[in-house]
Amino acid sequence: MAKxxxxxxxxxxxxxxxxVALVIIAVLAGVYYLYSRGYFxxxxxxxxxxxxxxxxxxxxxxAKETGVASSAGSxxxxxxxxxxxxxxxxxxxxxxxxxxxxxxxVKEETSQDVEKPVEENISVPNELDINIYxxxxxxxxxxxxxxxxxxxxxxxxxxxELIKGPTLPDIYPxxxxxxxxxxxxxxxxxxxxxxxxxxxxxxxxxxxxxxxMVYSIVNTLTGIPGIxxxxxxxxxxxxxxxxxxxxxxxxxxxxESIIKK
Numbered sequence: 625m626a627k628x629x630x631x632x633x634x635x636x637x638x639x640x641x642x643x644v645a646l647v648i649i650a651v652l653a654g655v656y657y658l659y660s661r662g663y664f665x666x667x668x669x670x671x672x673x674x675x676x677x678x679x680x681x682x683x684x685x686x687a688k689e690t691g692v693a694s695s696a697g698s699x700x701x702x703x704x705x706x707x708x709x710x711x712x713x714x715x716x717x718x719x720x721x722x723x724x725x726x727x728x729x730v731k732e733e734t735s736q737d738v739e740k741p742v743e744e745n746i747s748v749p750n751e752l753d754i755n756i757y758x759x760x761x762x763x764x765x766x767x768x769x770x771x772x773x774x775x776x777x778x779x780x781x782x783x784x785e786l787i788k789g790p791t792l793p794d795i796y797p798x799x800x801x802x803x804x805x806x807x808x809x810x811x812x813x814x815x816x817x818x819x820x821x822x823x824x825x826x827x828x829x830x831x832x833x834x835x836x837m838v839y840s841i842v843n844t845l846t847g848i849p850g851i852x853x854x855x856x857x858x859x860x861x862x863x864x865x866x867x868x869x870x871x872x873x874x875x876x877x878x879x880e881s882i883i884k885k
Contacts, residue, residue, distance in 0.1 A: 754847045758795040759836040765884035767795045779808035798840040800826030813852040814875045834867040846878040853877045
């Protein structure tokens with residue numbers, strides 16, 4: 625005897641949903657197989673070759689730290705040489721990264737070389753009177769505090785005075801806690817000042833704080849005879865920006881407009 629139509633329809637629908645379930649299971653199995661074979665990791669890595677996070681900068685700094693520390697002790701170049709080229713007089717700087725983002729945020733990665741400082745017969749004094757620049761209370765202008773600085777390496781000594789902070793009232797430090805000057809070199813009128821990672825890790829967020837920090841460094845060091853511009857490095861790495869507002873991937877000249885008159 626023939627089965628009723630409604631029975632045949634229910635069986636047809638049941639077969640259809642069984643087929644759908646099997647398709648879904650097959651798709652999930654395929655996805656799991658590709659994931660287990662590392663396919664998705666490769667895709668992510670391929671799409672991210674043009675970007676770098678602040679975590680990557682930290683890793684790169686770790687890899688360089690030993691070499692940079694020994695370089696600071698010997699007074700040699702602040703950058704690590706990536707490729708040995710006979711007769712080359714250029715720094716092979718590591719990746720330029722934008723360190724102004726959260727640790728989880730991915731930023732664009734570029735590469736730049738820094739021209740190696742050319743040795744010059746410029747007489748730099750081992751003591752001088754110089755203005756060390758700090759922020760005013762509003763974070764709008766730099767205020768100079770006159771100090772007498774003495775040191776065999778006057779550039780490092782001056783940078784360390786900036787790190788120490790102000791002694792006068794109503795002016796405030798601009799360099800983050802824990803920051804250390806690794807070394808300072810000079811060539812072609814440019815001071816290459818190499819700070820520890822705390823300059824980035826502990827920096828105060830905001831455009832005003834960034835301007836105070838960057839130009840307190842630049843304006844202080846350009847007070848040394850023979851220095852016309854300053855290149856800021858972090859653990860030997862030339863970074864694009866501290867907080868995304870000022871490009872420090874190139875030497876910066878003195879900014880008189882930010883000094884309180």
